[in-house]
Structure formats: structure tokens, C-alpha cells
Amino acid sequence: MKIIRKVNDMITLSHELKNAHLQIGFVPTMGYLHEGHTTLMETSIRENEVTIVSIFVNPLQFGPNEDFDQYPRDEKRDIDILKKHQVNYLFLPDVQEIYPSEPTVSMTVQNRTNVLCGKRRPGHFDGVVTVLSKLFHITKADFAYFGMKDAQQVAVIQGLVEDLNFPIQIRPVPTVRENDGLARSSRNIYLSNQERKQAPHLYRSLKLAEQLIIDGEINPVIIIEEVKKYLSLHTDGKLDYVELLSYPELKPIQTIGGQIIIALAVFFGKARLIDNIVIQVES
Numbered sequence: 360m361k362i363i364r365k366v367n368d369m370i371t372l373s374h375e376l377k378n379a380h381l382q383i384g385f386v387p388t389m390g391y392l393h394e395g396h397t398t399l400m401e402t403s404i405r406e407n408e409v410t411i412v413s414i415f416v417n418p419l420q421f422g423p424n425e426d427f428d429q430y431p432r433d434e435k436r437d438i439d440i441l442k443k444h445q446v447n448y449l450f451l452p453d454v455q456e457i458y459p460s461e462p463t464v465s466m467t468v469q470n471r472t473n474v475l476c477g478k479r480r481p482g483h484f485d486g487v488v489t490v491l492s493k494l495f496h497i498t499k500a501d502f503a504y505f506g507m508k509d510a511q512q513v514a515v516i517q518g519l520v521e522d523l524n525f526p527i528q529i530r531p532v533p534t535v536r537e538n539d540g541l542a543r544s545s546r547n548i549y550l551s552n553q554e555r556k557q558a559p560h561l562y563r564s565l566k567l568a569e570q571l572i573i574d575g576e577i578n579p580v581i582i583i584e585e586v587k588k589y590l591s592l593h594t595d596g597k598l599d600y601v602e603l604l605s606y607p608e609l610k611p612i613q614t615i616g617g618q619i620i621i622a623l624a625v626f627f628g629k630a631r632l633i634d635n636i637v638i639q640v641e642s
């Protein structure tokens with residue numbers, strides 16, 4: 360595996376790959392890799408001739424009181440994992456490489472962000488679309504792989520690619536979970552033993568919501584209340600939100616129908632865990 364740290368070197372390389380007519384798959388990450396990330400990589404390796412993974416903890420998508428400085432990092436361990444998975448190229452720029460000077464242009468996401476994490480993390484998705492626009496240009500990827508664990512991110516990026524006609528296709532990949540149902544996340548290492556034991560209840564509460572819908576419940580308010588009740592009964596976590604919306608538009612709905620998302624965020628100590636399920640309901 361070749362490691363590229365400079366933007367110009369990455370641009371030169373992706374230009375060569377393009378000239379050789381190789382199909383490029385791209386997996387952007389913030390590192391501290393786990394099975395969620397490696398599943399994205401495996402999918403890209405299966406579907407493309409060349410796979411580029413990036414590791415970049417993007418300061419622009421962290422709020423002033425968020426965990427940018429504390430975000431877990433382990434370059435050596437990540438490189439070993441990437442080599443084992445036979446990734447072709449790792450793009451590993453530092454902050455100065457990606458943001459060398461004060462920007463002339465800034466991006467603001469207009470839709471799909473006034474709900475869920477976007478509402479609680481002002482500016483977060485502006486930072487996400489900014490860095491991804493740069494990374495899509497730098498890597499010239501044909502396909503980019505994103506986890507449905509961050510379903511709102513997938514919806515926003517799909518909007519970005521459509522709005523600005525990026526010549527790239529977004530491939531969503533299902534959430535990878537631990538055996539007990541907890542969604543894999545770099546932030547799970549923040550959990551104490553007690554919190555780790557309670558964390559699988561997040562997914563169970565979403566499965567409860569799904570079962571209510573299967574059993575014929577059509578009122579989103581009742582479903583959300585049941586999820587909240589379940590969470591307060593089974594965890595000591597501090598609820599940030601539970602929402603039920605259309606997907607990928609992320610609009611409120613009065614009656615269950617079509618493709619919907621049920622998403623939640625819960626604080627366990629300093630860890631803020633998110634999870635969701637997207638389901639198709641016959642109207």
C-alpha cells in the first residue's frame with residue numbers, strides 16, 4: 360500500500376489512474392478504524408479496480424465544544440489494518456495540507472440539516488460537504504462509500520453530488536454492528552463497562568419501533584414516545600433526540616408510509632452515540 364500525504368501528489372496519482380482508465384473507489388474516514396470502516400473498504404475493493412482510503416480528522420466538522428482534540432487517533436494501527444485489507448492507496452494529509460489558507464468560498468447546506476444531528480451540531484454538515492468536495496476533486500473517484508450508520512450524512516452527500524453535478528456515485532453501506540447490536544463506532548471506546556452494557560438498548564429501541572410499525576402503528580408520535588419510554592427504562596443515557604422522518608428528504612411526516620428513518624442520539628458520559636434504521640413501509 361502506498362501512503363500519500365501531499366494533496367499535489369494525490370492529484371498527480373489520481374490523474375495517472377484516470378489516464379489508465381482504472382475505476383476508482385474511495386472511502387473517506389477519520390481513522391481509528393473498525394469493522395464498519397473495513398466493510399466499506401471491502402465493498403470498494405470488490406467493486407473497483409483501485410481503492411483509495413483517506414484518513415483525515417476534519418476540524419471544520421467539529422463544533423467548539425466537541426471532541427476534535429480528543430478524537431481517537433492511531434496512525435500505525437490504522438496503516439496495519441489497511442495493509443491487511445489490501446487497500447491500494449492511503450491518503451493521509453495533515454490539516455495544513457487540506458486548509459492551507461483562509462478560504463475564499465464557504466459552503467452552507469440548505470436542506471436536510473435542520474433535523475437530527477444537523478440541528479444539534481450547527482455547521483457540522485457544512486464542514487462535511489466542504490472536505491468531501493475537496494476530497495472528491497483530489498481523488499477523482501468514480502464511487503464513494505459511506506455507512507448508513509450516518510444516514511443523515513448519506514442524505515446530505517447525495518444532495519451535494521446531485522446539486523453540484525459531481526461525476527461520482529455515492530454507495531451507501533448498511534451499518535455494521537457488534538454481536539449484541541451496538542453500531543460500531545470509533546467513539547465506543549469512550550464507554551465505561553456499565554455504559555457499554557446498556558448501549559445495545561439503542562438498537563433494541565429502534566427494533567421496537569420497527570415492530571410497532573409492522574404491527575400496524577401509523578402514528579409517528581406514539582412510536583417516538585414508545586422509543587423514549589424504552590430508553591429511559593433500560594439506560595441511564597441522556598437522550599439527545601429521537602426522530603421519525605421521511606428518508607432521504609428528512610421531512611416530518613404525519614402518518615407512517617414510504618421510506619422512513621427512525622434515528623436517535625444518546626449521551627453516555629462523554630460519548631454521544633447515534634443509531635438509526637431506515638425502513639420501507641407500504642402506504
Ligand code: AMP
Binds near residue numbers: 388389390507535545
Ligand atoms: P468516520 O471515520 O466515523 O468518519 O466514518 C467513516 C465512514 O465509515 C462513514 O461513511 C461512516 O458512516 C462509516 N461508518 C462508521 N461506522 C460504521 C458502521 N458501524 N457501519 C457502517 N459504516 C460505518
